[in-house]
Amino acid sequence: MTTTSDGLETKAGAQGDIAALFAEFSTAFEEFKATNDQRLGELEKRGSADGLLEGKLDRLNAVLDTNKAAMDRALIERARPQLDGKGMPVDGEYKQAFASYVKRGEEKALSVGVNADGGYVVPPETETEITRLMTAVSPIRAIAGVRQVSGSVYKRPISVTGPAVGWVGETAARPITGSQTLAELSYPTMELYAMPAATSAFLEDAAVDVGQWIADEVNAAFAAQETTAFVSGDGVNKPTGFLDATTVAEASWSWGNLGYVATGSAGALPTANASDVLIDLVYALKAGYRQNASWVMNRKVQGTLRKLKDADGNYLWQPAATADGKARFMGFDLVEAEDMPDIAANALSIAFGDFRRGYLIVDRQGVSVLRDPFSAKPYVLFYTTKRVGGGIADYDAIKLLKFAAS
Structure with a gap:
């Protein structure tokens, strides 16, 4: 204290x-x-x-x-869920073999778990544990859409415009209407890795839950890297973040760009009626997206918005009603993501949108572990990998606030 x-x-x-x-x-x-x-x-x-x-x-x-x-x-x-006996149990022989592999490097002839590179696929309960913890500590993963895939690339067709329609009289000619416009979005999965180390003495301790240990060690490293990539990743060996998209003023928005609303003042909110520009941002989003919309910003920006009031003197920022709830701003959930930029000239410091529809995270099934007792003696290294991709799924579902004159 x-x-x-x-x-x-x-x-x-x-x-x-x-x-x-x-x-x-x-x-x-x-x-x-x-x-x-x-x-x-x-x-x-x-x-x-x-x-x-x-x-x-x-x-x-x-x-x-x-x-x-x-x-x-x-x-x-x-x-945190219990790894043993609480969820869907994995085959006992396979789990025991995985524990033996982690502790002593022993491999048995179990086709379900053997990797061509000599690694081992983490038992499903441990894989679920890592994903569960990452959801809890990675704010973007908690609000975005998530897909599990078995291949290296996930492709998604998108209807940018619907088919043309028109009214006609009962006996009037029916000319051919224009076709709908389709686009395809592609989400390649990239390798995310962590390599925790442990001494042989630690691994030989019978009290060690190896699955829990791997989950705990890997979780923090994976979550931090993921969140950064989902916000600002450039797509090179990592997911493409939503802030990496081309941005245009909302009045000039078109598919393939994210629209922004400018504050009218470089590096600051307006000095008078500061909340008006935030209201403009809310209503830049179509009604169908506003129903499940969230604010995304970092801690410093949230501290600035805590001071704002509406015309009736009510604070626009409200704390969560329960300990496990989210703070709300102007009636919408507020998600704190430290990878969002601080307030500065031309910074895109606040995002608002339906991230479940606007941003897609693609997880390739399986988390694998490769045991390496040789490279860093007396430590045993555990090269733990999973493949993750991400990118914008709907360019109309996320809007940004730009701290700029225009």
Whole structure:
């Protein structure tokens, strides 16, 4: 537990005490609102606010972010499924063989698990564990569309425009109408790898759950790399991120581009009626997409938006109603992705859209492990790989806010 200079405590190190963390988060947000109300009052009366208030507001923002991160970690720990006996059991002989392979490098003649390169396919329950944990800690994976494929490339046909139609009289001629326009999107899967190491003594310990150990070691590395690629990847040996797409002003939007709304001020929100441009961004998205839309931004940008109010004095940012819920902004879920850019001139710092329809993640089935006891003696390396692809699925389902004059 730590204490700020204002006497505010944060339980960033709390061991799974989710209820206490949530209560502290709620208290901190009430203090944040009171402090910001005081700041806004001074701005209205004097045209400037006390620097002490600004500093306190920044510290409160930090407390809110720290508590939210602690709650997320505690929820991930609590949500981890048991590997043994809780889900769909794998063949006992195969699981035992996999454990022997990890600990001692023993391979038995089991065709289901043998890889041509001498590796081993992770048992399905361990594969599910890695995917489950990545969903919990990778914000884009949690809101995007996900497909499991067995090949190296997933291709998806898209109808860009429908067939032409028209009204006719009962006896009028029926001329041939124009055909619909189809496009094809391709999602190649790229290799994502991690290589945790362990000593032989550690692996020989009978208490070690090797499947859980691999999942824990690989999870953090995979999740961090994935999220970066899904946001800003260039498509070279990695997925293509949605920010890598060509962007155009929303008034000039066409298929193959992402539309943006400009704030009207380089590197900042408008000084007057700052929320108006955010409303414009919401309504740049078609109604069919708004129903399941989410905001995506990083922690610093979220801290800026926490200070905004509507015309009736209500805060546009609202904390989650429950410890395992999401914060909401202007009535839509807010997803925190640290790979999104900070506010700066011409930065695309805020995304808003239906990511389930707008961005597709492609997972090739199978996570494989290659045991290497030779390259880094006395450590045993575990070259763990999976193949992942990603890219925009619907260019009309995601809109961006650009901190620029136009």
